[in-house]
Amino acid sequence: MSGFCIFIHQHTALHVHPIHIESELTDLLRSKDQKAYNYLYDHYGGALYGVIFKIVNSETMAKDILQEVFVKIWKHIDKYDATKGRLFTWMLNIARNAAIDALRSKEYKQEQRTGELEHVVHANVSMNIDHIGLNKILDSLKTEQKTVIDMAYFKGYTQDEIAKALDMPLGTVKSRIRSALIHLKNILQ
Amino acid sequence: MDIQAYISSGIIETYVLGLASENEARELEHLCTQHPEVQAAVDAYQQSLEAYALLHAATPPEGMKERIWQSLETGQEDAGKHVATVAATSPRTVLTTRKSNLYKYLSAASLLLLAGSIVLNMLLSGKLKDRSAEMRQLAAHQANLEEQNRKFQSQLSALQQDASLMMDPSVRKIALSGVPAHPDMKVMVLWHTQSKDVYLSFNNLPAPPPGKQYQLWAIVDGKPVDAGTYSSDGMSTQKMKVIEKAEMFAITLENMGGNPTPTLDQMFAAGKVI
Numbered sequence: 001m002s003g004f005c006i007f008i009h010q011h012t013a014l015h016v017h018p019i020h021i022e023s024e025l026t027d028l029l030r031s032k033d034q035k036a037y038n039y040l041y042d043h044y045g046g047a048l049y050g051v052i053f054k055i056v057n058s059e060t061m062a063k064d065i066l067q068e069v070f071v072k073i074w075k076h077i078d079k080y081d082a083t084k085g086r087l088f089t090w091m092l093n094i095a096r097n098a099a100i101d102a103l104r105s106k107e108y109k110q111e112q113r114t115g116e117l118e119h120v121v122h123a124n125v126s127m128n129i130d131h132i133g134l135n136k137i138l139d140s141l142k143t144e145q146k147t148v149i150d151m152a153y154f155k156g157y158t159q160d161e162i163a164k165a166l167d168m169p170l171g172t173v174k175s176r177i178r179s180a181l182i183h184l185k186n187i188l189q
Numbered sequence: 190m191d192i193q194a195y196i197s198s199g200i201i202e203t204y205v206l207g208l209a210s211e212n213e214a215r216e217l218e219h220l221c222t223q224h225p226e227v228q229a230a231v232d233a234y235q236q237s238l239e240a241y242a243l244l245h246a247a248t249p250p251e252g253m254k255e256r257i258w259q260s261l262e263t264g265q266e267d268a269g270k271h272v273a274t275v276a277a278t279s280p281r282t283v284l285t286t287r288k289s290n291l292y293k294y295l296s297a298a299s300l301l302l303l304a305g306s307i308v309l310n311m312l313l314s315g316k317l318k319d320r321s322a323e324m325r326q327l328a329a330h331q332a333n334l335e336e337q338n339r340k341f342q343s344q345l346s347a348l349q350q351d352a353s354l355m356m357d358p359s360v361r362k363i364a365l366s367g368v369p370a371h372p373d374m375k376v377m378v379l380w381h382t383q384s385k386d387v388y389l390s391f392n393n394l395p396a397p398p399p400g401k402q403y404q405l406w407a408i409v410d411g412k413p414v415d416a417g418t419y420s421s422d423g424m425s426t427q428k429m430k431v432i433e434k435a436e437m438f439a440i441t442l443e444n445m446g447g448n449p450t451p452t453l454d455q456m457f458a459a460g461k462v463i
Contacts, residue, residue: 037261041254049253050246057328058321059250066249070257071264084218089235092242093207139343152206153238159208172399174199181202185237 022087029077040073044088048095055099055154056106065102069095100156140187145180148173195220196230205234347425354379354388354426365438365460374458378405378438379426385433389419390426397442404443406451407435418447437461 028036048069053062072094080090141149151157151165159177163170203209204217221228354360359382367374374395379388389405397403405416409432416438417429439459441451 034258037258038254041257045249045254046246047243049249051242053247054245057325063250063253066253067257067260071260074261074264083222086232086235086239088239089205092239096207139339149206149241152208153241156207159203174203177206178199178202181205181234181237184241185233 023082026077026080026082026087029073032074032077037070037074041070044091047088048091051092051095051154052099055096056103061102061106062099065095065098069098072098096153096156100154104156141180141183145176145183148176149180149184152177190220192220192224192226196227201227201230201234205231205238351390351426357381359383360388361462363438363460363462365440365458367458368456371457374440376440376458376460378460380432380435380462385431387416387429387432388426389417389429391419400445401442402445402447403457404441404447404451405429406439406441407432408437408439409435411436413439413451415447415449418443435462 025039029040045066049062049066052065052069053059056062056065069091073091076094080087147166148162151162152159157165159170159173163173166173200209200213200217204214209217217227217231221231355362361380361382363378363380365374365376365378367376375392377390377392379390380386381388387405387407394403403419405419406413407416408414414432414435415430416432419427419429421427437459439451440457441448441453442455442457443452
């Protein structure tokens with residue numbers, strides 16, 4: 001519970017004073033004026049940047065990808081379909097996909113060239129935690145649960161790939177993902 | 190279609206993580222429009238993943254807000270600019286025939302400059318790559334240390350808790366020894382004489398097979414009474430149910446969630462209260 005409070009405190013703008021609910025924000029974004037951009041950047045920029053950075057773990061790459069993500073959101077906001085999911089989830093998925101794609105093409109190039117750096121990059125992505133609220137909440141997630149969630153959410157691994165990487169049956173991976181998400185739901189909401 | 194079974198099948202978790210196949214996703218999106226409870230389950234998971242993502246939020250570097258806005262603003266103009274430069278370059282070819290000598294020297298000089306700059310670029314980018322590889326290694330090393338530190342801290346506080354229980358004179362210690370099939374099993378039950386709280390502590394606990402869990406039983410007047418299931422990692426002491434009186438404690442391996450009665454051939458350890 002204490003983790004939850006810290007988390008609210010750090011993201012006051014988004015959770016305690018939602019100036020725009022998602023449907024209003026969607027309309028605002030479709031107007032494509034600077035006011036809409038400012039709102040979008042001020043309220044979602046940090047979240048999107050954080051996710052991107054967590055995935056690529058490089059400021060230079062994260063900056064470029066953040067820009068690419070905003071351009072995509074800006075261009076494709078007309079295609080966003082509220083019946084298929086929440087706006088923030090949609091934006092997060094754009095950010096995750098862009099970052100995972102960038103990381104994979106970078107890793108691919110590095111493998112071509114040296115083949116050595118790959119494990120460093122992998123080791124890197126798994127852990128980069130620096131604030132208290134996060135630690136408290138993550139501590140309550142079992143390591144095994146956190147591993148599967150992070151592999152799926154931050155690395156874009158399929159369940160089959162996770163099963164192979166961790167050398168465990170697919171059924172175990174599925175049940176771990178399920179229990180991890182249920183646990184997250186219980187502690188974060 | 191049994192919607193409750195569908196919801197608990199794991200497909201929604203797969204979907205919100207972006208791991209569902211196209212067909213699965215299409216079916217789920219269709220079901221969302223038919224069944225509000227499916228939609229609600231999807232929303233709840235999406236919100237918890239949003240919250241999880243928010244936990245990683247970080248302030249973007251200085252100047253990004255302006256840089257991105259500029260690229261959004263010029264996004265439209267870029268296409269136009271491209272056409273304009275193409276149009277502007279084409280008439281220039283007519284001029285080149287007239288001043289061809291000068292252009293030859295100029296282009297030779299610019300090729301030389303270009304070659305020089307490429308060499309320099311390669312040198313510098315090689316150095317940069319070394320540096321960033323070093324940086325990444327250091328960052329990974331630091332993350333490992335932080336992770337270890339966190340692990341030690343939680344182990345330490347668990348040990349401190351165990352120690353204070355062990356030292357408490359009003360806590361009775363009951364050693365359960367392994368049955369002949371599991372001679373190495375060492376289990377300690379700690380029983381508070383006033384509060385009647387029961388704690389279970391393992392040493393070298395073999396990990397239970399998937400779907401199984403250890404369960405503690407208090408034997409009261411010859412009958413087994415459920416004293417709770419053990420869900421910790423095998424290294425730490427866990428508080429179990431309150432037991433008013435018991436002659437004996439025993440451990441069995443049961444299905445996840447525990448059983449109302451013990452499976453006797455799955456008995457691992459037992460010990461009398463002396």
